[in-house]
Amino acid sequence: MTTTTETYRPPPLPSLFATTTPPPTLLTQGAEAHLYKTVFLDASTPAALKIRPSKPYRHPILDRRLTRQRVLHEARCLVKLIREGVNVPAVLAMDWEGQNGESGQGGSWILMEWIDGAPVRVALERWEAWLAKNKGLAEQNTPQYQEGTTRVRDLLRRVGQTVGALHKAGVIHGDLTTSNLMLRPWKADAEVALEAGECPSVDGDIVLIDFGLAGQSASDEDRAVDLYVLERAFGSTHPRTEPLFPEVLQGYRESYKGAAGALKKLEEVRMRGRKRSMLG
Amino acid sequence: MASLETLHISHLPASLPVHVALYRDVQNAPFLRQQLLSGNKDFEYALIDASVVFSRTHALVAVFRAVNDYLNNRLKSRNVHSEIVFSLSPANNIADSFRKFGLTDSTKDLLIIKVSLTPDITHESVEAHLQEHIQGTPVPFDDEILSTIRDVAKIKKVYKLGSLPSSTTKEANGTLSDGDRQLEKCLLGAIALRGAT
Known part of the structure; x- marks a missing residue:
């Protein structure tokens, strides 16, 4: 103590x-x-x-x-x-x-x-906890597991679309983590069903919060860094969901015209990290 | 007749209740305007042309801002009541804000707001004074009635929000549609940010 x-x-x-x-x-x-x-x-x-x-x-x-x-x-x-x-x-x-x-x-x-609901982080943690508890379902690839995975994929798509809408508007978030993405449930009673052993709900709109580090920019570089930070956040916070991260990028790709440029830049950022080249 | 609503706005001191009344078909707008121009202390109200009031929240947010500025000794205009009218404006020009949001000689629908700065100004005293001097039909201050009074095109123009998608769909039971809600949020943001440099 x-x-x-x-x-x-x-x-x-x-x-x-x-x-x-x-x-x-x-x-x-x-x-x-x-x-x-x-x-x-x-x-x-x-x-x-x-x-x-x-x-x-x-x-x-x-x-x-x-x-x-x-x-x-x-x-x-x-x-x-x-x-x-x-x-x-x-x-x-x-x-x-x-x-x-x-x-x-x-x-x-x-x-x-006030934004109702919980951070995407919590929704994904619940999903991963459910996965861990129901390993058998995943191994047998049951319909219940498949349905759950489909829903999480949809969630990640929506995350990508929302980040795309943000970038389209010329704003960079600066601190994209799953804690700064809220999941606002479509139905008010989405908190139920956890105890019943059912797959936790991941339905809802994505709402971006905490713009304390945000900035205005339309450069591929800044957009790519935003995506990179989110990708790393997924890797460290949601290891079981990380394999599905390409869904985020797919949702992003479809969300606005300039997305392809930012995604191309993302490959470069992955090679070198968040900071730009520091010579000398 | 219970036309005057007295309310306490969250966070504002309990000693400063706010009185609000909405009138339609006002007949004596020129007289009321004259009282404002001559600085008649008995007519110290925020007199707002209700056609540029989008919703209850829109009006109350302006009151909130004006009273907060009053509490911090930051009034830009003569008193808290003129400041309420000024607070509705997204721009810094005071005279211009009065022209756009304040009562004019041709105003037919009038929103009246009074903040009790001293204890002698009560619900009863304000009600009696309004009953005596406002020639118009008192109606409840709610979103349903405001939605029949407001001129959305004019509001969008004043706030320079012409590019927002306009919603022609009317939701039942007085709730705002998605487009209305977005417009309202833009109005609140503009009011909050006015004067920021």
Whole structure:
């Protein structure tokens, strides 16, 4: 057993959310931002609140400029993608000033549309766990196994199509992993059937989230790196699904005109890795 | 008659309730506009031409932004009520935003919003004042009625969203179609990002 001497305390919320009842619940935190679940306008509309707290070790002016730049960049990407019809959370409200109240505490924030469902990572983990538990089915290639595989293939196609739509709109995600791809179920009750030993559902729309590292680019190089990062993520997170990864690329290939160029570049990126040639 | 709706918007201080009323066939728009121009304190409302209001959410998001800017002492216009009208606009020109979203002499459908900045402004006081001075038919502030008032072509033009696919299909029971939902999300994004440099 480990003994924790101190429980983690997230930085104080921006003043606007400090009195919200019930208080926003912390979902995850990264180096740059904290993600909360809360509501918007009325108590029945869920929303995601992404806060970039101010960093006390930075000079205040630099700190404000950096957070402001990053939060705006992320919001602009999302708004552009909504306009282009790509599946991403809508921006509901934001504050890029990040200097709330006298304390100067808080930080800039974006309130975003809440996306139902679970990350593709979770869906694939469930599928792989089911596979591991039902080895016999796979070996005998039963109809149940075949149907499951077909559905996972479809899922991967949809992933490829969604990334294609993103690239078509001229945006690069910058951190494509299966955690940043949400699977929004078509039917609200998709959580069932797990215990019954049935194959877990992988039905749903793919929605891209977390544009904290996104950028605008239409170059094959940048697109190829996006795909490469996703490919590597599959390899390390979903070893049993990795053999099906070509389905992602197939979905991507069919999704927009310039896809072939990016896929060709991908072969080059695979040979050398994510970073461009560094000579000298 | 219960035409005035009083609501608390999530995250905004409980001490700042928001009163909203929607009127159709307004007869005295020039009089109301005159009160605004002369700065009559009794008529400190956000008076919005309802034809450019897409949905309930669209209007409330503008209120949310204006009140947040008010709380942070960042108002660009005279007060929180003019700021609500300005907040609807995707552009930074205040006079222009009043022309496009505010009440004009020919306004027939009018959305009225009042934020209680002081405790003496109550649901009852606002209701009585509106009843006395607005010559029009009060209707509920909901998406179904707004969808019969709104001018989608005009809204798209103001927000420069002409290229969005237009949905002609009307969904039953007042829910938004996919195209409507996309348009609404674009409006919210434009409001949130206004003034970003």
